[in-house]
Amino acid sequence: MSPIATLDGCAAELARSDRPAAETQRPVLRERGQREVFCGLTGIIWLHRKMQDAFFLVVGSRTCAHLLQSAAGVMIFAEPRFATAIMEERDLAGMVDAQDELDRVVNRLLERRPDIRTLFLVGSCPSEVIKLDLAKAAQRLGAVHMPRVRILNYSGSGIETTFTQGEDACLAALVPVMPTLSADAPKELLIVGSLPDIVEDQFLRLFGELGIDRVGVLPARNARDLPSVGANTRYLLAQPFLGETAMALEGRGARRIDAMFPFGAEGTSDWLRAAAREFGIDAAHVEAVLAAPRARAHRALANLRPQLEGKRITFLPDSQLEVPLARFLQDELGMELIEVGTPYLHRAHLARELDRIGPQVRLSEGQHVERQLDRVRTDRPDITVCGLGLANPLENEGLTTKWAIELVFSPIHGFDQAADLAELFARPLRRRDMLEI
Numbered sequence: 001m002s003p004i005a006t007l008d009g010c011a012a013e014l015a016r017s018d019r020p021a022a023e024t025q026r027p028v029l030r031e032r033g034q035r036e037v038f039c040g041l042t043g044i045i046w047l048h049r050k051m052q053d054a055f056f057l058v059v060g061s062r063t064c065a066h067l068l069q070s071a072a073g074v075m076i077f078a079e080p081r082f083a084t085a086i087m088e089e090r091d092l093a094g095m096v097d098a099q100d101e102l103d104r105v106v107n108r109l110l111e112r113r114p115d116i117r118t119l120f121l122v123g124s125c126p127s128e129v130i131k132l133d134l135a136k137a138a139q140r141l142g143a144v145h146m147p148r149v150r151i152l153n154y155s156g157s158g159i160e161t162t163f164t165q166g167e168d169a170c171l172a173a174l175v176p177v178m179p180t181l182s183a184d185a186p187k188e189l190l191i192v193g194s195l196p197d198i199v200e201d202q203f204l205r206l207f208g209e210l211g212i213d214r215v216g217v218l219p220a221r222n223a224r225d226l227p228s229v230g231a232n233t234r235y236l237l238a239q240p241f242l243g244e245t246a247m248a249l250e251g252r253g254a255r256r257i258d259a260m261f262p263f264g265a266e267g268t269s270d271w272l273r274a275a276a277r278e279f280g281i282d283a284a285h286v287e288a289v290l291a292a293p294r295a296r297a298h299r300a301l302a303n304l305r306p307q308l309e310g311k312r313i314t315f316l317p318d319s320q321l322e323v324p325l326a327r328f329l330q331d332e333l334g335m336e337l338i339e340v341g342t343p344y345l346h347r348a349h350l351a352r353e354l355d356r357i358g359p360q361v362r363l364s365e366g367q368h369v370e371r372q373l374d375r376v377r378t379d380r381p382d383i384t385v386c387g388l389g390l391a392n393p394l395e396n397e398g399l400t401t402k403w404a405i406e407l408v409f410s411p412i413h414g415f416d417q418a419a420d421l422a423e424l425f426a427r428p429l430r431r432r433d434m435l436e437i
């Protein structure tokens, strides 16, 4: 294993593993074939900005290092908080003890970087193929470096994860080490999902105005602020791709607050109202708090509506944000949904969103890229939301595209970002109109 490369990757093009889907009344086109999405390592790009005293050490190949480097190209001036321990041929061939090599790399890293409080060992395709046991490594190294550094592990491998599932796996790894909320403690709210600091601060301010003061956030900005969890925890998912994390939280007694996701004026209102109801806040007070920011969001969206209303849109499966974003574009901007594809449809978490999507909309889960592209060619939507690898070929065929990954990197949650979110879809359409003139 060579010391450390701070650079990076590849878009996985892998056979999708079969995942059981829950029963549903609504017909869903389920596809199992080749898929074209980034792997879970991509999540490191936004997670390392969020968790300011954490470090992500990918145990992977040069390809993994290249993925991180290209995805994080704009971060070259930042203090690196992620790196790749590159597995060489001799590691892969079992000619050296990869665990010993990993110990050496980690010990050297922690010696050089006393600022690191949480170290994530992140698995990749190569580490998975040679069955390098990173859980065992995290335990062994943790025994040496605790309490100064907490060492955890998760997999970002493209065999197991699509790009947002990396965050799910990372947060699920944090749940077992969250402190326990005592059984007689008052009820606490937990916001789950990585949000840009500015958006998180807006939400915390709104919860404060609503009268909910005991609010924790997962992931916390610093390891020492890791929130508590227990039977009196009520959690709100801020992202729709956190199924594994939700299960881990439920395992510790927490209960989910059912709500739409906080995209657009209506999704955000529903999300905040659901929390307020759970905490017994007076409905009139809730409406008074929401009135001004909600009206502001509606006004900002009204400016963009003429550019989007009636436009036909298809989502290819990529980020797992597809269903709530489709609901927002349909309900608040009048767009027509043609197909809404998602890598994995969590029916319970998305139930309130799915209720609003009409039966004429084609819902698909999983991917068979060739068949999906054939449907896009037949439908010819005004805009197709897809991964980077598919955008260029589709543009070449005269179709307008939007990169799904941009939606994950941009602040799009909440009232004040509603118009920015709409703008992300309006911009490619404006560009197309300009090119057509």
Ligand code: SF4
Residues within 6 Å of the ligand: 009, 010, 011, 012, 039, 040, 041, 060, 061, 063, 064, 065, 067, 123, 124, 125, 126, 156, 157, 158, 159
């Ligand atoms: S984890 Fe797998 S899919 Fe991701 S960059 Fe490494 S080799 Fe490629």
